[in-house]
Amino acid sequence: MxxxxxxxxxxxxxxxxxxxxxxxxxxxxxxxxxxxxxxxxxxxxxxxxxxxxxxxxxxxxxxxxxxxxxxxxxxxxxxxxxxxxxxxxxxxxxxxxxxxxxxxxxxxxxxxxxxxxxxxxxxxxxSRNLLRSEERGYERDYYWLLERAGLPYPEKLNSPEEIDELAIIKLPHAVKRLERGFFTAASYQEYLEKSLVLIKQGIITEKDLDHARIERYIIGPVFNLDFFYSPLDQCVELLGVDWRFETSLDGHVRLPAPQQMSLPKTQIMPEYTVCGHNTATLRESLLESAFELAERYVRATKKYYEPGIIGPFCLQTCVDKDLNFYIYDVAPRIGGGTNVHVSIGHPYGNALWRREMxxxxxxxxxxxxxxxxxxxxxxxx
Ligand SMILES: Nc1ncnc2c1ncn2[C@@H]1O[C@H](COP(=O)(O)OP(=O)(O)O)[C@@H](O)[C@H]1O
Ligand SMILES: [Mg+2]
Missing domain, CATH: 3.40.50.20 (Rossmann fold)
Structure with a gap:
């Protein structure tokens, strides 16, 4: 280093x-x-x-x-x-x-x-040293940090046999190596069937599957919380919130169920490739919980990744039916969705800074x- x-x-x-x-x-x-x-x-x-x-x-x-x-x-x-x-x-x-x-x-x-x-x-x-925490599977990855920070994340399943309700299996795409080969399964049987098809289709590899992260699927909207930590002021700011357009997932959800069922085999399982973003806000009663997530994350990075987070970072979250946040990914750097507020700023950043921020x-x-x-x-x- x-x-x-x-x-x-x-x-x-x-x-x-x-x-x-x-x-x-x-x-x-x-x-x-x-x-x-x-x-x-x-x-x-x-x-x-x-x-x-x-x-x-x-x-x-x-x-x-x-x-x-x-x-x-x-x-x-x-x-x-x-x-x-x-x-x-x-x-x-x-x-x-x-x-x-x-x-x-x-x-x-x-x-x-x-x-x-x-x-x-x-x-x-x-923070140069924190960048590696984004690599899922690395010993001190973001899940490790979340655990130490006492932050909520989707429960990890230790093996596919444990799948008893909807779970997401996270692994890289076999060909588009920088993209995702994610799929979901609600049982071990479904896991076996789907993974076999995906391997046959050349979308995932068996080797990646062995190292995949399996976690509970959180049913609810996703919010990427675009925070900023200022080492000068030693304070956390919420600048904006974005969410993603993912292909082919977003195409699927725009189809009524009968049409989804009629999709060809090669399309029946959605992919999760990010291809755009939109902006969002949170209901106000959720804001304080969002700040609490950020405060805890900042404290944990200071403790375990000295000097800790500097500048922008993004907590990628899902909110469940009881309004609980789950952090499924952390970008210890500027998030990919921040283009949603290019030049116009964002309600939160603007409110705080009294100008387009x-x-x-x-x-x-x-x-x-x-x-x-x-x-x-x-x-x-
Ligand atoms: N536990 C989960 N529950 C529900 N959806 C999830 C979960 N984890 C990931 N996702 C979905 O998968 C997408 C990508 O997940 P993410 O963990 O951010 O992958 P990457 O590290 O490749 O960015 C998210 O935008 C979200 O739609
Ligand atoms: Mg992500």
């Missing part, structure tokens, strides 16, 4: 009048860039050739002498592959340009957590405040 002290040393070479916000150009990068521009910080996006145009063309910024005209990406660096950003000369460029890097899921997926922990010598806004803007705002307070080292690792 790259020592925090060596990042602090690196900061001594930084020109605080010319800080740039860097990000891997995917996932929530537009929100990050938009927020940075709103706080008058220039942006740099690491793009991969062939999937760069959103950033290098359509949202590329064009500035005139009298100020900002349009777009949010000031510099789009196009590499053959995202992980080229790890090359020493490319890291050097980021440091020379005074870049503070915002880690998103694409960064951890395409660059790899080992490399981020040990080789990526660029200041990260967030998206997650991206909140990150940049923290940078601004840290610069003014001469405390940048408090928000990076």
């Amino acid at each position: 790259i020592e925090r002290s060596s990042i602090t040393e690196l900061l001594e070479t930084y020109d605080y009048d010319n800080i740039k916000i860097g990000v891997v150009a995917s996932h929530s990068a537009l929100d990050v860039c938009d927020g940075a521009v709103s706080e008058a910080l220039p942006t740099l996006a690491i793009c991969q050739k062939g999937r760069d145009k959103t950033y290098s063309k359509y949202f590329k910024s064009q500035r005139s002498i009298d100020g900002h005209l349009r777009g949010v990406v000031d510099e789009a660096l196009i590499y053959e592959r995202f992980d080229d950003v790890l090359k020493p000369e490319n890291q050097r460029k980021l440091v020379e340009e005074n870049v503070l890097f915002v880690p998103n899921r694409s960064f951890t997926t395409y660059c790899g957590i080992d490399a981020i922990e040990n080789d990526f010598r660029v200041p990260i806004i967030g 998206s997650t991206g803007r909140r990150v940049a705002h923290e940078v601004r405040r840290a610069i003014n307070l001469n405390r940048i080292e408090s928000i990076v690792t």
